[in-house]
Amino acid sequence: MLGEPVIRGYDFYAAETATLKALYAFFIAADLEFWPDREPIAFNEERLRERSPFRERQDWRVEEGAGDIIAHGHAGFGVTGDNPHVGNGSIYVRPDRRRRGIGTKLLAEIVAETRRRGRTLLTLETASQVPAGDAFVARTGAEMAFEARINRLDLTTMNPGLIEGMIRVAQDRARDFTLDYWIDGLPEGELDAIAEMFGTMNTAPRGSLKVDDHRVTADQVRQGMKELTIAKVSRWVLYARETATGALAGFTEVFWHSDRPSHLAQGNTGVLPRYRGHGLGRWLKATMLERVRRDRPMIRFVDTGNADSNAPMLKINEDLGFRLHMVSRTWQLAV
Template sequence: MSQITIRPIDIRNISDDDAKASHELRVALAAERTPDDPAPKWEDTQAQLQSIPTFVDVWVWFVEQEGKTLGTADLGVMRADENQHLAQFSIKLLPETRRQGLGKLLLKEIVAVAEAENRTLLMTDTASTVPSGAAFLERVGATVGLESHVNQLKLAEIPGGLLDTWTSDLADGFTPGLWEGPYPEESIEEILQLFDIFNTVPRGELQVDDFKLTLEQLRQQEESRAKRGVERWSLYVRDNETGKIAGFTELMWNPHKPTFAHQGITAVWPQYRGKRLGRWLKAELLKKLVAERPNVTIVRTENADSNDAMLKINTELGFKPYLAELVWQVPTETVKGYLG
């Protein structure tokens, strides 16, 4: 391909023209990855570009030919005490431009930054609807660290009476509570501890360490969602005897995708499992969604294929696989070898 240029982008100060080019590329790639969904809206792209948390550093490159954006690449590193060996990246190219060496050119830029940041492991993901991504990563020498699915629930297909049945009896000794919007300051330390449950979720062969969410990171995540207009409900149950929160679940709704809701983390501390708390939490929050967001018709969530306990609950609710996702990992040195 002639007259190809790789141009770095200052993503936190992106120009209007580059933001629009990024949006056009996002629309084209979304049509391939999720062809049944409505196209991403410009307002949502704008909000995402303006709401990157400061504890994440991101490098972005455009690959261009005669002024046309053919694709993009990015590399992100989290400024945290944990997983300082890790960097996450993506390469996204228009279908007609693939297998022409552009991915390799972008990968050179990614590796150069990863080395400068002392990141020895690179991680990315692919979707079953875009098989070229997996084929490219296999050539690079990456391996699959986790198999997962985006699972989808059509609310109209929930078995009749199921939500009422699941919520008819909360296990003895527990009291529910609800947080809408930002988490309250008076419970913030306990809330931060709740996210430690996520470290008990199966993560396959991924070479990642446990992650400890900090207050600053949590508040920045909330600020980022607020800029995008995303609303979050968090439902929890508290052990009456100890006062400890036993588990919680989250639902999020983006006004730019008004017919969709996203099921976030659902987690119960190991000592409270077996009491059907996860079932109660998810069903109760779905009842609230049906009552208060009548325009929502679909709920999506991501689950590791090895997370049998959560998949059992989701399957009984009516969740079905929507698309398969693979999380890949590859040592930076392996990528250098591929690049020659």
């Protein structure tokens, strides 16, 4: 007899190495349900133990028998001072243990923790790859607040002539700007300006989410760099500068891990509002793709890590050859 599954609240950072390894194997299997063709990244204890000063978390694992992990719940809370009313929850139940009420129990823990911290809004994310997520969350009374496309580009079917043509046209149009790269690091002396530029992501649509802007600071950017280094994730940032003033105007960033050679994650792309309308977004994305193809020939798929739900970004992505891969939904629940 396996007995009843046991829900254990625990401190993720203080978990023993053997527990962290078991959890990691569980997370890898969960990830494969959403991204079946992505190579798994090796266990990295230092990465898992790195504690951000800008986020707090509470976790629950559900064990069965001799300690087999069959489900997991997580609640994350930003502690930057912005959005002090929000908590973010995620739940994963192993497919062979679904429809037994485990997800419901984990959600009750997450809701209680969110309330305990004085937060009043819980966000939950689902993806079209796993329809059970939508069915489960819809039943809680949560509101579907934001829907976005996650797109994918298959570089083996990309037309290089099209990208080169796009770069030539864009270059001609944005003569007052120059492009350059920051590879696996950002210049300390410009971190305030970079933080402001990264903050342009606040202007991306948020649907009806009751979430306010999130101010990006140099300290957060520094912490982000530290986390990438520990995780052995390579980040290339391509940025545009206004030639006359030297001011930063826009950027695009991509992430890659050598354990997952055939996949590149396309991160954020942002152009400061005062520099929009010069074709910089298109120029940045096309130039980055050309370099990826040239310098990292092992990459086959480029996945938009973030939802590009706004019309200008969708148009750029479609012209570049990105196609719909999945739909992600963000739900909000008043707690």
